[in-house]
Amino acid sequence: MSAPVSQFGRLSRYYLWYTVCFIAFVLSLALLEREGMPRVWLGYLYMFATIVLYAAIGVISRTSNVTEYYVAGRRVPALFNGMATAADWISAASFISLAGGLYLHGFDGLAYIMGWTGGYCLVALLIAPYLRKFAQYTIPDFLAARYGGGAGGRGGPVRVMAVGATIIVSFTYVVAQIYAVGLIASRFTGVDFSVGIFLGLASILVCSFLGGMRAITWTQVAQYIIILVAFLLPAMWLSLKHADNPVPQVAYGTVMPKLAAREAELERDPREREVRAIFAQRAEYYHALATSLPASWENGRQDVQRRLDAVRLRNAALGEIRAAERALIAWPKNAEEAARSWNAARAANLARARPPQPHATPFPGADRASSDIRRNNFLALVFCLMLGTAALPHILMRSYTTASVHDTRVSVFWTLFFILLIYLSIPALAVLIKYDLYSALVGTKFTQLPTWISYWANVDKTNPLISIADINADGIVQLAEIAIDGDMLVLATPEIGGLPYVISGLVAAGGLAAALSTADGLLLAISNALSHDFYYKVIDPGASTQKRVTISKLLLAVAFIAAYAASQKPADILSLVGAAFSLAASTLFPALALGVFWKRANHAGALAGMAAGFCVCLYYMLHTNPILGGSAAGQWFHIAPMSAGVFGVPAGVLVLIVVSLLTPAPDARLGSLIDHLRAPE
Template sequence: MIAARARFARLSRHYLYFTGCFGAFLLALAILEKQGMPRVWIGYLFMFATIVLYAAIGVFSRTSNVSEYYVAGRRVPALFNGMATAADWISAASFISLAGGLYLRGFDGLAYIMGWTGGYCLVALLIAPYLRKFAQYTIPDFLAARYAGGAGGRGTPVRLMAVGATIIVSFTYVVAQIYAVGLIASRFTGVDFSVGIFLGLASILVCSFLGGMRAITWTQVAQYIIILVAFLIPTMWLSAKHADNPLPHVAYGAVLPKLAAREAQLASDPKELAVRAIFTQRADAYAQRIKALPASWEAGRLDILRELDAVRRRAGSLIDIRATERRLAAYPKTADEAARLWADLQAANLARALPPEPHATPFPGPDREQSDSRRNNFLALVFCLMLGTAALPHILMRSYTTPSVRETRVSVFWTLFFILLVYLSIPALAVMVKYDIYTQLVGSEFSHLPNWVSYWASVDKQNPLIAIADINRDGIVQLAEIAIDGDVLVLATPEIGGLPYVISGLVAAGGLAAALSTADGLLLAISNALSHDVYYKVVDPAASTQKRVTISKLLLLAVAFSAAYVASQKPADILSLVGAAFSLAGSTLFPALVLGVFWKRANHIGALAGMVSGFAVCTYYMLHTHPILGGSAAGQWFHIAPISAGVFGVPAGMAVLVAVSLLTRAPDALSNSFIDHIRAPE
């Protein structure tokens, strides 16, 4: 007890000293900016300083001890484990995309906050204490022991199925984090997006490669401090700007009515109506082209060929020739491809033709049916995020790192506390940024657009993160003329609010910390599952501890570079990728975990059948309904969006697990004794 208190006091001193040094670093950069330091150097200093910091922690925490590498020696105090878990949890989706999602979706975006925070209550009540009582290394470890019934080999199929689920869920999730790393690095260093992705891997790999869970834990505590400071400073600044109150939770209520009044004004503004009418006409034109296929596709291709030939014959400029050639290269190669592309463009124009939805109105819709559909999707998403949270392997792994079951319960409390410090400010930030754009940017002249618009438009030239075009050619920015990606909103907040550039660098450092902290945990979950549960438990049970750790490190490298390659292809937006991961986790792992703790009749055949069924139903629904995966919205069940596929996968997995368990032989006494052990009071 005395040693634990001394350790806690020492850690507290170290991180208080770190916080003070970070504050001094911010102050120094603010002074240097005042003195005329170029912005690009401020961006470089933030990126370089934070990455060096994380690398230094990784080097000092390096280890080859199995217990330290997998579970940080089970010596992490509850408070610091809560901070590390919060950093692990506040991913790029939370820090970068969640406020953007609320900006774009209004009330519907609250489903993410409700689902993710509610999921931690399930973790605390249903799973975390029992995992800590089990006191092993991975989630497949727990499921294999629970469903093996003490008979050794019978746990192997369950273990391998759990490993497969861990890899698929974590890989999907980590791609989103690495995508965010590339976004931040490309904006604040000027490198190409794909190059930024691989540069960001350096910090991830130094921490997780050298020290495993030990290095990741102490890095994540430092990252949480940066995340908290980076998120609250611009939020409090905007609160003071728009409501004369630095407390965002109070300012939120004052700004929301002003935003509602501005939304109503823009909905009936004649210039806005004119721009939306142009988008409606464009959508109708695409509808006519789709209706006239394949003749319209052939005619469009011939028009570009004739234009290219005419430019060449009149010896046009090289710029004109290259522009026409690019148009020809981008033109659909077949009539079927044209049908898909034009349908997407028609839908995009129809969406921009709609008036702005009231931010605070729950489930708005033109009729009761559509309003009910949005409500059902909101509830389905909350359900999937809650159960997915309670089954995410990289989060549940942190239950193993505390000294005792009691410390695990306290750690979950601190995790919720530290998460809510950020999460309760996110809706306020979304409202204040929205009000700023609606009042400052909308109505301004195109000749005087703020610099941040061109900065962010140039980050990704193929898929611009923000685009503003003078659709009605009046020289004035209308709301309908602005297209903004939700992933850019928080990173651009300091520039939108007119804050010093040093705050932009701070926010970038916070976003980078959020992405890296989660990526570290996810990569470790994948490599540990492969090295411990596949290599050590199945392939080579006689492997030495040194060999096990080495194998884990090599696998971590392979997975990291694979995820970076996939992220460089920009498969989807961050929130969509994360939502898919949660549905898959809930459908595959949640029934087996919860019933494994609370229902003694669950057996290994039932667990296997439930995991396979949940995964199959969830995956089928995503493939069948998500356009990016080749599906169609016409295939949706009860109009539920593919991101909420877990609303079908979880009940399917649960029902099959129960039915198969009841139809097959009951678990033996060893399985029951295992349950009695993990459920016994400490």
């Protein structure tokens, strides 16, 4: 039965008033900025107000009821469940990094939009309605009941393996969200990056700890409203600025030819070619060092030591001595470290020596073979993101929160609608930002650089988010002299477009909402998997409901482990997210999809398939990702590590089918369960 009209109307009034108050708050901050309030205080107000808001919703929605805590009482109206799921889905990767990825990679970046959007269509068609009809709490619940086995029919081994997969996938994904929280907090409050990460955990833990899925649902509806306003406002401003049209999707087609003409102009610019030639020379220098190891490392270390001794002997200035000491400390500790460092430096310089990649050209490459490699990686990434989406535990849990199977289907429609409001604007925003930088920043004198560059350069002094150096010493900014991190572009969009700082704070609040909304869902998925699926279902089936909820709350301390991992800056946001999706697709998708659509799939097959998919995917990542100790030389068919699921999924499906056919078929009870799941509503 659908949610009562009175409940829907009441919620509509609440969130309408919330939206009005939020707009009034932004206008108030705009007036304060106009009256001279310092920027840092505006940042503090945005951070404080949003965190207090989310914490307040958590306090109001606090509960110890199991059904309310795990699935929000199964009474969330379809439209609001769609908004909450969209907020859960629009993570830091979507809000912060996706437009930046399109800026850096052009057409290739569309793989994320196609994969994630297509993946949610798979959720709607293949998974969500069947999970809701099952009417349990978690994904391990479904897999354990579908495949049986274990003491008391609780599906012990399958459940434990599903719990492990849920934790690994969700943990990898949540690290990326917390990394984004640290990035936003450090930029807009001035605190250290690591401190910003732990500050951002406050609202995550309050919402999750007090109210579980109930609190997270109503918080995510509020967060979606902030996300929508924060993303569309600067996009509409840039659209109006460059195309005299406030609709980004329409401006997209107008600005694209202008961008293509500017790209061609920069490719022919002799000063650009001069800078690229300098980077090519630097790449050759590092290549020469790497190929003459270990002699080059030993000789270089001796030269650095002699320079330090020389400045000390002649009593040079303290600054000169410190510089020589830093040079010695920075010198690689051994030949192996030197090889890694110099090869990385060579690759970085080679990348900057290449001419600008045409934004609208699919799979550009020096020859047909390199173009084919890019095309194959594009298709592999789309594949992994689609199937990973259809197996993400924190998204699939949303299928349990509506009042009926029909409401679940309607909720999926609303989710797609609310996601597309953002996703259809992202490619347009990437083109608008790119055209603005190519036409306004490139060609500027170094003495007249805009102030936003120094702001963002100082967010992370170890690995600057943007750096501009006068490589050819002509005093003019060339495109090749700009090194920019895609993770900062959306957050810097208001400053790039010349909007007031209050809009920068609004965008930061939107990015924070996107990161926190997804982190909330992920942490709840982890704690529920440990408390409900592992502790209650495997260890202590007699645990009271109060004890189960309390343990779930205590296990949210895993957030601090994720925060520590994020503070180590393991990779960029999109790479972490890609790894999470490949792991989810390889481990969970075969068991979920075949569990619904193939009655012959059994307990042994599910165990073997999940193990095979996970192991193949993890092996490929470890074997080919330099950050994890692998080498790109070990890639199969030149597929990038983040798309490891393209090998893991077929392995999981094949092993599940073969083992199921070689072992006894499921019993009649499981057959009737499958018939019930697939029966018409």
